[in-house]
Amino acid sequence: MSAKLLALLFSSLADTLYMVGVSSLIAFLFGLPLGVVLLVTEKGQLLESAVINRLLGSVVNAARSTPFIILMVLLIPVTRAIVGTSIGTNAAIVPLAIAATPFVGRVIEGALREVDGGVVEAALSMGASPWQIIVKVLLPEALPAIVVGLTLSVINLIGYSAMAGAIGGGGLGDLAIRYGYQRFRLDVMFLTVVVLIALVHLCQGLGDLLARRLRRDGRN
Template sequence: MDWSSWIPTILAGTWDTLYMVLVSTLFTVLFGLPLGILLTVTDKDGLAPADAFNSVLGAIVNAARSLPFIILLVLVIPFTRLVVGTTIGSTAAIVPLVLAATPFFARVAESSLREVDHGLVEAAQSMGCTDWQIIYKVLIPESLSSLILGVALTIISLIGYSAMAGAIGGGGLGDLAIRYGYQRYETEIMAATVVILILLVQGVQYAGNTLARRISKK
């Protein structure tokens, strides 16, 4: 096999995967963190208890999380076309990636925020802090190390999702693995994509662990 002719294709697929994952991560955190905060503060032990609202919101999040990604890819095709004008390519794949990862990260963020010592919250309340001040001055800073690990976990999940997006023309390494590794029996290409995906996952996990440890020590 002439690897010199395949290297540009593999590099392009790797870039498409990185593009999908990085942009999806940005929007996932942007939407998922407020959702996780909302789930935390409206809990019965939260800053602003609202049992009915929390139950409904939690049920919606759980329902979204339980939907298999490959089914979600198909279900949101009309919405994807509405948002980006197409259903093919790495940009189109970002829409279902964000929809799949946002409820996942919301629960991860909720779990991280719940780990904050309640005594710190009570101390802030005794000093007259508002709920918003407690959120961005106590809850988020104190849970930042755990949130970073949650972001790393979400990125790893998105890498896996992005590979599945290749099944419907989402581009990236998953598309290479399906079009060449599976349909054309190019086992070397399949192996190369698997190795790159493993390296990406290992790199993200290492970076997340390292950054979380540094912040925790501070």
């Protein structure tokens, strides 16, 4: 492989890391409160509200059931309004973040649901407010499970970022399509897949390591 293609590979990898990193941060910032609200507004929970829970649940389910490639096309006007263009890495961040936020919300909701109800009841009996229970009980207790779920979210975003290359989103997916598929360079496509697989394994390994340490610290 030529030095030019190697430079393109590293540049595309940097674009992918940028897209995944920024969209993961945005998805977490919006998905965390979304997941908390989804849980605490359920029947029998701290802030029970059937209307809010059903409305948010419907929106989340609708967003999660929409294929990402279709979502990217549907969001082109929104992307242009936010970043001024629908092509490039910055443009790809918009649909990536919007696609990941509902997933992160469900991840947070599921992690919080695993917290022992007895711990919450004990906090309530001591006069803790719903906000105090969320911040000081639910989130700390669910942190290992949240890390595992967020790791899965990041891995999904790596796959989504590769799909973003199909409509000019940049990154490794764009490299595989333009320099691999369209130019019949199987070596480029193969190398791109290898890099993506390595990236997924790295994220999974780091996420598992952090989750294990958090569980171990929680037992001490």
